[in-house]
Amino acid sequence: MKKLVAKQSLIISAIVLVVLAIGAVCFDRFVLKLSLVKSLRHYYPLAVSYKLADEKCEFNPRYNPAITTLPHRNFIAHAGGAILKDAQGQPQTYTYTNSKEALLQSLQEGFSFIELDLMLDNAGGIFAAHDYKHFYSLIGKEVQGDEALTAPSKQEILESKIHGFLTPLVAESITQIFQSYPHAYLVTDKLNNFAAIKAQLPFTQRILIEVFSLRGYYQAKQMGLKPMLSTSDIALAKALRIPMVATHTSTISKNPQLAQEYIEQGGCIMAFSSNEKDFIERHKDKSATMFYTDYFDINANDCKLEHSRCKTY
Numbered sequence: 001m002k003k004l005v006a007k008q009s010l011i012i013s014a015i016v017l018v019v020l021a022i023g024a025v026c027f028d029r030f031v032l033k034l035s036l037v038k039s040l041r042h043y044y045p046l047a048v049s050y051k052l053a054d055e056k057c058e059f060n061p062r063y064n065p066a067i068t069t070l071p072h073r074n075f076i077a078h079a080g081g082a083i084l085k086d087a088q089g090q091p092q093t094y095t096y097t098n099s100k101e102a103l104l105q106s107l108q109e110g111f112s113f114i115e116l117d118l119m120l121d122n123a124g125g126i127f128a129a130h131d132y133k134h135f136y137s138l139i140g141k142e143v144q145g146d147e148a149l150t151a152p153s154k155q156e157i158l159e160s161k162i163h164g165f166l167t168p169l170v171a172e173s174i175t176q177i178f179q180s181y182p183h184a185y186l187v188t189d190k191l192n193n194f195a196a197i198k199a200q201l202p203f204t205q206r207i208l209i210e211v212f213s214l215r216g217y218y219q220a221k222q223m224g225l226k227p228m229l230s231t232s233d234i235a236l237a238k239a240l241r242i243p244m245v246a247t248h249t250s251t252i253s254k255n256p257q258l259a260q261e262y263i264e265q266g267g268c269i270m271a272f273s274s275n276e277k278d279f280i281e282r283h284k285d286k287s288a289t290m291f292y293t294d295y296f297d298i299n300a301n302d303c304k305l306e307h308s309r310c311k312t313y
Contacts, residue, residue: 043218047240050221056266057243059289063266072298074280074290076113076187077106078273079130080169082295084304087165093305095294097138098128099166100173107181110298113208113290114184116169118191122151126191126200128169138162171200178203187228187270194220208270210246217242228270238262246270249279249312252287259287274312275303 040047056063059073067073079095080102086092098116106114117130129135133148139160143150152160157168167173178186178201187208191197194216198204204225211217211227220227228244229237232251235258236242245262249271252259259269263286272292274280280291295304303310 040214040218043215043222046218046222047214050218051239051241054241054266055243057268057289059244059268060263060266061285062264070112070183071110072112074284075111075296075298076115076270076290076292077102077111078115078292078294079117080114080128081106081109081111082304083166084295086163093295094163094166096130096134097162097166098130098169099162100169100177101166103169103174103177107177107184112184113187115187115189115292116174117189118197120151120191120193120196121154121157121170123154124196125154126171126174126196127152127154127157128174130190135168139168140164175201175203178206182206192216194223194225198223198225208244214240228268234258234262234269237267238265241265242267244268244270246272248272249274249291252283256283256287259283263287263289275305275310276312277302277310279312 058064059067061068080098083094083097083099083102083105084091103114103116116128118126119129119132119135121127132151133143135152136143136148139162154170157170160168162168174186178184185206185208186201187210188197189210192209192211194209197207197209201207207226209220209225209227210230211220212230214229217227217229226244228246229242230246231237232247234245234247234251234255237245238258238261243266245267247269252269252271263269268289269287270290270292271283271288273294274291275293275296280296284291296302297304
């Protein structure tokens with residue numbers, strides 16, 4: 001009799017544990033849903049409709065085999081791509097220039113995707129720069145305090161040279177170049193003023209915009225743009241059926257299986273950043289779709305610099 005009672009107690013305890021576990025999962029999902037509703041507000045119905053639509057990434061060859069004909073589809077030239085010579089033609093490495101010369105060099109090398117950091121000048125015009133303070137340092141202007149956070153004028157941008165010999169990009173020159181290369185895509189960073197992007201860069205079907213919140217993502221979708229959610233939460237993107245994410249290389253290193261499942265589901269992962277051949281080969285078309293790179297030679301399939309400098313970061 002005692003054995004029977006003990007056995008029944010164990011069974012009851014096991015049932016209670018299962019019920020508690022199921023309740024915990026349901027509660028977590030309930031809390032997640034509430035937090036999503038709160039963060040998205042009136043975009044929540046839109047998020048639900050996009051999830052039900054189960055959109056696939058147009059750059060995923062599993063679902064769009066035609067994309068395999070796009071040259072060097074796995075690479076994004078980071079901040080325009082690195083410049084490896086100075087004004088006199090001597091070896092020198094310049095990254096994050098976001099310059100006209102860097103953009104043209106990457107296009108001529110065969111890149112189909114080029115990333116530019118975008119900011120607004122003091123009149124609301126788009127220009128390419130990582131941030132105001134960094135731009136001032138590149139053009140050799142010393143700034144103090146709040147001035148480092150103040151937008152330059154368009155005239156100052158046009159009259160300046162980056163590192164003394166490279167040309168800054170503004171909306172008009174960006175547009176002119178991309179219209180001359182109709183196969184190429186602009187990948188943006190920093191700027192989430194979607195109205196400015198749509199108004200000033202009239203080739204939005206070839207612009208991938210990195211966005212930094214779910215609300216921003218659905219706002220951009222509603223405006224007919226092509227957003228990539230910047231996140232390390234691949235599980236959330238997978239659950240919401242968000243087809244494009246930008247994430248740090250550490251995300252795919254920590255959980256390559258989840259990244260692979262997301263891509264197999266129809267997503268694309270744009271991983272920043274790597275100049276390392278082994279890393280790229282290990283993850284390419286498995287746990288990452290594209291790689292932001294500074295000085296990876298996409299034609300020779302190797303880093304342009306000595307291998308000790310070819311890092312994943």
